[in-house]
Amino acid sequence: MKSVLATGNMTSVIFGKRCLQVVMLALGLALASANVLSETVELSEETQACLDCHDKETKQKKIENGELLSLHVSAKAFTASMHKETDCEDCHSDIDGKTHGKVAIDIKSLRDYALGMQDSCLTCHKKKVTEYGDSVHAAMIKEGSQKAPLCSDCHQPHTVLSTKLAGPIEATPCAKCHEDIFKAYAKDVHGIARVAKGTSAPICADCHQAHNVKAASMGSGVKDSCISCHKDAVKQHEDWLPNTQRHFSAISCPACHAPDAKRRVNLRLYDSATKLQISEKSGVPQFDKRTGAADVNNQGLNERALWSLLKEFNQAGDDSKTVLQGRLEVSSGVEAHQLSVKSKAIKDCDTCHKKGAEPFQSVTLTIAGPDGRPLRHGVQNDVLNSLMSVDSVQGFYVIGSTRIKWLDILLVLVVLGAISVPLAHMTVKRLFKNMREKLEAERVAAQAEAKRQAAANEANAPEDNTK
Ligand code: HEC
Ligand code: HEC
Ligand code: HEC
Ligand code: HEC
Ligand code: HEC
Ligand code: HEC
Ligand code: HEC
Ligand code: HEC
Ligand code: HEC
Incomplete structure (x- = not known):
């Protein structure tokens, strides 16, 4: 946008008398063209050599399970990607130049191939690999899941753009696998705000993280992310909801x-x-x-x-x-x-x-x-x-x-105690404690009785077997 405007204004500026501006403009243009150049010529010879064969749309190979592996890597898309300065061989280090392309390599399935290639990310993105390694997705893969995402399911390595670009919400990699959830999200208060207001409203990764994704109902990760944006949430609820922290730990935010x-x-x-x-x-x-x-x-x-x-x-x-x-x-x-x-x-x-x-x-x-x-x-x-x-x-x-009536009564007292006189609260607490102790004693007694029964049964068991 800027450079187009600048070119349009060039003549008037050059024929004007503002030298400094001319110099700056020239510099700007030079930088801009250097940028354009850098995007086209920076590929190394080795990478270019690979692309000579692989930048052909029709290329594909049939693998063991019948799936088709596309061999096409677009030079144009690769040059525009965040990996433009990475050589093919940085990731494909196992390729043998002498036999490559002549001797077919056995590949069981597309999934298998992507799984094998995943280690290649480690050299340069150690932190993300570690975070991901701790996730529910990675744990599922360890347990044998064929559906949980690998790095390359969320980032196509040959075409990856900056993840800081705010694309349309449909472009989030989570959407293609969690389709129903995405549809619900797109219509809820955050999805609508995200489209209207951009990145201040959360998308999947803002609440769940992108790499260290945990099971949503476990721990307090998701709740903590709500509160990291809605910093006043506790205070705002305290205005009307007694014992807010207690409610927050016993009720998930969406339940209300x-x-x-x-x-x-x-x-x-x-x-x-x-x-x-x-x-x-x-x-x-x-x-x-x-x-x-x-x-x-x-x-x-x-x-x-x-x-x-x-x-x-x-x-x-x-x-x-x-x-x-x-x-x-x-x-x-x-x-x-x-x-x-x-x-x-x-x-x-x-x-x-x-x-x-x-x-x-x-x-x-x-x-x-x-x-x-x-x-x-x-x-x-x-x-x-x-x-x-x-x-x-x-x-x-x-x-x-x-x-359970007596518990109800006790708890109402607890509430009244908490609201009015702390002393009453104490009494009730003690009462409650006594009640609990009594319960515990009953439970222990029941357990002992059960044990005695079990022992008696065991003693009888061998006799039953011999019959
Ligand atoms: C950042 C690492 C990385 C770089 C750089 C890279 N690749 Fe790949 N490539 C992968 C991964 C990972 C896979 C397997 C996963 C997948 O299918 O996307 C793959 C798969 C492939 C495939 C199989 C088809 C496919 O798309 O799955 C071909 C062919 C290929 N790469 C060629 C190249 C060429 C040619 C270059 C250089 C222009 C290159 N790669 C650069 C990581 C890389
Ligand atoms: C002379 C052409 C040619 C060149 C150069 C070439 N490839 Fe290939 N490549 C092929 C062919 C043909 C296949 C399919 C081989 C098969 O059927 O098993 C292939 C397959 C692949 C695959 C798929 C997995 C596999 O091994 O079958 C990858 C990844 C790949 N090439 C990467 C590269 C990279 C990286 C370079 C540069 C270092 C490169 N290729 C250079 C022709 C070439
Ligand atoms: C040889 C080093 C190297 C390897 C291997 C590598 N990358 Fe990268 N990657 C880079 C560089 C350099 C960038 C450019 C931006 C940066 O500095 O983070 C990048 C950027 C990225 C980005 C965009 C980051 C952003 O800022 O938005 C993603 C996503 C990414 N890589 C994923 C992968 C995946 C997935 C793999 C494995 C298949 C991989 N990379 C392997 C070097 C590498
Ligand atoms: C489930 C999808 C998903 C998987 C799997 C995934 N990522 Fe990402 N990744 C994302 C999203 C979404 C972002 C952008 C948001 C963010 O960074 O929180 C991102 C961001 C990145 C970035 C840029 C981060 C930054 O702060 O600059 C890199 C690099 C990256 N991922 C590498 C990887 C590597 C390597 C793997 C495999 C170990 C991987 N990702 C697996 C979804 C994923
Ligand atoms: C505003 C924060 C937020 C956003 C944005 C968000 N989620 Fe969630 N997600 C949650 C909460 C809260 C839960 C329920 C956790 C609980 O039980 O307490 C959840 C649960 C889940 C679950 C578990 C569902 C189950 O069966 O138990 C998945 C999967 C999930 N989210 C995926 C996504 C995906 C994909 C997106 C993006 C389309 C997304 N989430 C966007 C907050 C969010
Ligand atoms: C390649 C497919 C795929 C992608 C991409 C993907 N997921 Fe998942 N994810 C799964 C599968 C399969 C499960 C297990 C089934 C389920 O719970 O829906 C799962 C499970 C989850 C869970 C745990 C569910 C629970 O019970 O709490 C969360 C949270 C989650 N994904 C969030 C995300 C987020 C956030 C993204 C994007 C950053 C994402 N997923 C991208 C396939 C994917
Ligand atoms: C990335 C920051 C972020 C995260 C994380 C986040 N929110 Fe929000 N939330 C927003 C923004 C921005 C809005 C839109 C406010 C507006 O319309 O001005 C919003 C709106 C809301 C609203 C509607 C408020 C109103 O005025 O009607 C509720 C309720 C809400 N969020 C609850 C949650 C819950 C629950 C979670 C966690 C599951 C959560 N938020 C996570 C940023 C966030
Ligand atoms: C969505 C369900 C829900 C709503 C709505 C709700 N509560 Fe609760 N409340 C709970 C649950 C669950 C607990 C149990 C928390 C625990 O024991 O950890 C609880 C506990 C309490 C307690 C006892 C706290 C303690 O210290 O043991 C009081 C007092 C209370 N709620 C008052 C209220 C009042 C007053 C309102 C209305 C302004 C309200 N609650 C609305 C579910 C709810
Ligand atoms: C017991 C039900 C209940 C629970 C649990 C609950 N909320 Fe609320 N929340 C409400 C109600 C009702 C309002 C509206 C209060 C009003 O406007 O008077 C509200 C308001 C909000 C607002 C808007 C605040 C404002 O004034 O702009 C946000 C943000 C919010 N809640 C976030 C959360 C988050 C995050 C959680 C989980 C940690 C949560 N809520 C748990 C009932 C609940």
Whole structure:
């Protein structure tokens, strides 16, 4: 744009008397033409030699599984790319000049080839490779996924442009694999703001990161990125939402900001000692096996089944105490991307704090799978009412949403205490603690009884076998 204008004005400036301007213009033009030149001649001889054969559109080769590998690398696109100063052989170091092109190389599938080539990025982009290596996508590839993205799925190495250019939102590499989520995002408050206002509104990578992508419902990564832009969020909610931090840690932001979404309670298996979600080891599928056995008819785990499952998990580790940690979230990935304007967000306390409240009608149990993504199993919703499970549901209890009257009363007192007199609060806390201790004692007694039963059964078992 600038250089076109400058050329148009050239004559008038040259015939004018502003020497300095002339000098500057000449300099500018010289620089501009140097730039143009640099874009055409900078390819090394070696690279040019490769392109002599490969810059031909018709070239392709049939590989083992029948797929076609295009051999075409456009010299024009390569010269315009961020890799224009990188030689072909910097990445294709395994090419043998003597036999290349004459002796066919076996390639199993396009995926296999791209996977093999991925290591070539390491030399120059170590940091990105490390970040990516830690991601849910890379973990999926380790677990054998054919669909999770490699570097080259998101960056075509021969044509890659600067990632700082703000393209149309459809151009984000995430869209082609997460199509449904992209469609939802494009219509939500951020997608619309992104198109209207540009990069100040987030796109996929701003909330999930581009390389170190983690499972979205795990940890607090996504929430932290919301708050990194909406710095006043906590303060703004404190104006009307008591105990905001507590709500923020027990409820995912979309559960209130995607007003039309269906909500559910997610009970996460959680290690109360390490304060981490329990995760399944690679190659040792316990979760599906155990939940399957505990819920043969697949109707959702009932109270007893859930309780004995917890016990099984607790027996596995010595120091660990596996508990359940509740979290309120939307029931699908698509719904998490239907965020709406603030006036539509859920503000009515009754949405959650009333008996039979909608979010408590659907319950799932999750563990972190071997690739970091959650594995789920359905739970019958009346489990939330059971005393037994309340004991293990740490830090998650909603007043009014369950039938346990005495807990409701206690919690109302806690709330009143928190709002009015700290002293009352203390008393209630002590009361609550006593109640918990009593519960714990009951639980231990029940466990002991169960153990005694189990021992008795075991003693009988050999006799049964010999019959
Ligand atoms: C920055 C690293 C890099 C550079 C530079 C590079 N390539 Fe590649 N190339 C790759 C990767 C990675 C693949 C496999 C993944 C894919 O298919 O995109 C590949 C694949 C290919 C293929 C197979 C067809 C295809 O597109 O998948 C050909 C042919 C090829 N490169 C030729 C070249 C030529 C010729 C040059 C130099 C002009 C070059 N490459 C420069 C990384 C590079
Ligand atoms: C004389 C022409 C010619 C030149 C020069 C040439 N190639 Fe090739 N290239 C071929 C042909 C033909 C094939 C297909 C070979 C086959 O069928 O297996 C090929 C295949 C490839 C492939 C696909 C994977 C494979 O090995 O089959 C890559 C990558 C590639 N060339 C990169 C390069 C690079 C990088 C250079 C420069 C160092 C280069 N080529 C120079 C002709 C050439
Ligand atoms: C020999 C070094 C080298 C290798 C190998 C290499 N790159 Fe690059 N890459 C560069 C250079 C130089 C740039 C130019 C911009 C810069 O300094 O980051 C670049 C830029 C990029 C960019 C754009 C960065 C931006 O600023 O927006 C991406 C994306 C990229 N490379 C991906 C890859 C991928 C994927 C691979 C492996 C297939 C790869 N590169 C291999 C040297 C390399
Ligand atoms: C799931 C898609 C995806 C994958 C896989 C991916 N990237 Fe990226 N990459 C992006 C996006 C989106 C950006 C731009 C936004 C950003 O940097 O956060 C980016 C940016 C980059 C940049 C420029 C960053 C900068 O700060 O200048 C480089 C270099 C890069 N990627 C290299 C790689 C390499 C190497 C790999 C493989 C180890 C890889 N990427 C894998 C999506 C991806
Ligand atoms: C080549 C295809 C592909 C690309 C490109 C891709 N993904 Fe994925 N991604 C997958 C697949 C397959 C899964 C596993 C299935 C699923 O959860 O949808 C996955 C899973 C995820 C997950 C974990 C899901 C969970 O349960 O929490 C997140 C988050 C994610 N991707 C975000 C991104 C982001 C952000 C980008 C762009 C920077 C991106 N993906 C680009 C294929 C891709
Ligand atoms: C219990 C429901 C609830 C939860 C959980 C919640 N919000 Fe809100 N949020 C609201 C409501 C309701 C409003 C509108 C308040 C008003 O305008 O009076 C709002 C307003 C906002 C606003 C606009 C603030 C302003 O005044 O401009 C932002 C930004 C926001 N929330 C972000 C978040 C983020 C980020 C999270 C997660 C960490 C979150 N919210 C969790 C209900 C919730
Ligand atoms: C404003 C931030 C934000 C943006 C932008 C965003 N996401 Fe998400 N994403 C989230 C939140 C929040 C969740 C739900 C996390 C939770 O359960 O707490 C989520 C969940 C996901 C999941 C997991 C879905 C599942 O099945 O559990 C995937 C995959 C995903 N996002 C991909 C994307 C892709 C692809 C884009 C771009 C089209 C994108 N996200 C844009 C915030 C965002
Ligand atoms: C990259 C910065 C960024 C991130 C990350 C981000 N937002 Fe936003 N958000 C914006 C911008 C910009 C707007 C548009 C504000 C406007 O229209 O002026 C917006 C708008 C909103 C609104 C509508 C506010 C209103 O006034 O009606 C809500 C609600 C909101 N964001 C919630 C979230 C939540 C929840 C997350 C995380 C899941 C999140 N945001 C992540 C930048 C961000
Ligand atoms: C989207 C559902 C939802 C909405 C809306 C909601 N809450 Fe909550 N609330 C919860 C959940 C879940 C907890 C349990 C948090 C925990 O135990 O960690 C909770 C806990 C509480 C607590 C107890 C905090 C403590 O210290 O134990 C109070 C008080 C409370 N909410 C008041 C309110 C009020 C007042 C409103 C309306 C202004 C409201 N909530 C709106 C879901 C909600």
